[in-house]
Amino acid sequence: MNRLSGYRSVWLVVILPLLTACSPADQPEAGFAGLGAQLEGRSEEGPDFLQPAPGDRVSLPRDLGPHPQHRFEWWYLTANLTTSEGVPLGLQWTQFRQALQPRSPEQAPPPADEWPLQSAWMANAAISYQGEHVFQEKLARGDIGHAGARAEPFQVWLDDWRIASLVAEGEDSDHERWALSVNTRDWHYDLELSPRRDPVKHGKKGFALKSETGQASMYFSYVDLAISGTVTIAGKTHRVAGEGWFDREWSSQFLQAEQEGWDWMALHLDSGDKLMVYRLRKQDGSSFRFGTWIPRRGKPRALRGDQLTFEVAGSRQTELAEVPVEWRVRVPLAEVDIRVEALPGNYWNRGVFPYWESPVRVWGSHQGRGYLELTGYGDTE
Template identity: 55%
Template sequence: MSHWRGAILCLSLLIIGCGEPASEQGFAGLDSADTEAADFQQPGPGDRLQFPQDFGPHPAHRIEWWYLTANLETDQGEALGLQWTQFRQALKPRSMDEPRPPASDWPLEAAWMAHGAVSFQEQHYFAEKLARGDVSQAGAIASPLQVWLDDWQLTAGPDNDRWHLQVKGDDWDYELWLSNTHDRVAHGDQGFSAKSASGEGSMYFSLVDLQIEGTVTLGEDTHEVSGQGWFDREWSSQFLKAGQQGWDWFALHLADNYKLMAFRLREGDDDFL
């Protein structure tokens, strides 16, 4: 949680630049005190998920992410944790019906950031990448699913069934194949996940039972791995209300095969659960 919260903050600071101090815009510029957010489409309880479109980008919304966490085991029976997230933060909105500006014009509609990590034998490996969007350096396509930033890539087969993920740090990398064995889970009110009592929120769905196999290379050692993963897809424009300072999030695979996701938004003595 701490790494990707920091990633959003870094991306926000990159975009804010020499404008208002970040403290005046709320955490990552995502609270309702930020007047620029009013230019973007706001999720609400009446919104509904649409597939396969919602695997792709939402240019009318301000921020979104594709997020994988995995609990894996090596062929030697050792536990290995793994994470990958790609963020998109828009600088200006564009409706789904509007054509994308040509890359030859060097447009700057959005900035992208990716974060990858591996935890193994009490060691933690991670890397981050930043890119401008709209010039093919980074982006996403709904179907067949593609999410990329330079050579970090998540791709799917023609039916969006079996996924392939490649991520590479300075002295580590992983290559994974992911298969979904469970229906998509829509959080909150048919996909609208409230983040405060006053109505801020996001559209949010998950694939909670991905079966994963592949290889993880750490230094000179390559490990065959397999296990379970959890994939989140979320987008919003005013994720937090003024005064909220971040969130804690847990996704659990329980021994009886049940899945549990819980989060809280931190707001002093008045946390939103």
């Protein structure tokens, strides 16, 4: 799904100190425009970033790996798990790459001992358990091995956090399994993930629009992952099992200036169907809506804005902002009319750019659970 708007701010925070550290006298303005100008300036000097185009296709396993010609991309997992005691536990892991200059996949990266800075990486992870929400974030420079991604065998890492294929080379990759390991001082988790159905390509074979004027990203998801493993939090280790949703997305286009944030949700319905919807909010109150209906059987169907409604049904006051935590979502063509609500608690991911990421429950025409992500509600934008 799309995190473009928010992460431009994330990267602003990440990149600005670097740029200013390199040239103390040259202080860009602290704003998106400042970052944009820097990046545009660079792209004018060298080759341009590759833009997603309507004819682009997703190719696997290649596209599980990095896209150095594109400006940014991410690998993103949300999981709705249950402990062996039957208590719900939400979990999230994300890793981002932001390029400062494009590079073709054939071109070798600069030597690591030059400490190049062609790209920067960020990983963050959170656990939501019994109303508590813990979060941590890490940063690294690319091309030296500190952080990176590889398509085959699949691996994405930063420090000792990593997700990696458990299928050895030459083994049958139809039964892909991944191991995800995240360690912090206070909590950690080790999970095994197995996709139960083929990846879903959003939009037109993976080309997913982000605005009426054609901004887009390449976007596909593993919408049904079987997950099991252990989660240690507050000094106690829990055996957990459940289902997860894994997104892969890359692009080179920032959102339009008037788009101020987005609301996104990925839902596992008890019927076995899956639903992903998002809307990009504009300052004038309008929004660009998009989604994918994934029936238990049959082909996924891309949803245009006029094929779904997506309305706030309730808010929660938090220390950073009033957050729309309850939603009414209707997809008439799939006879879906549901309420989606964040579980009780405070789910701000307070990293360099705070955003809301919470497990949700679903009721109405369908029951279920899933994840809700909201950006642009804090005062940081």
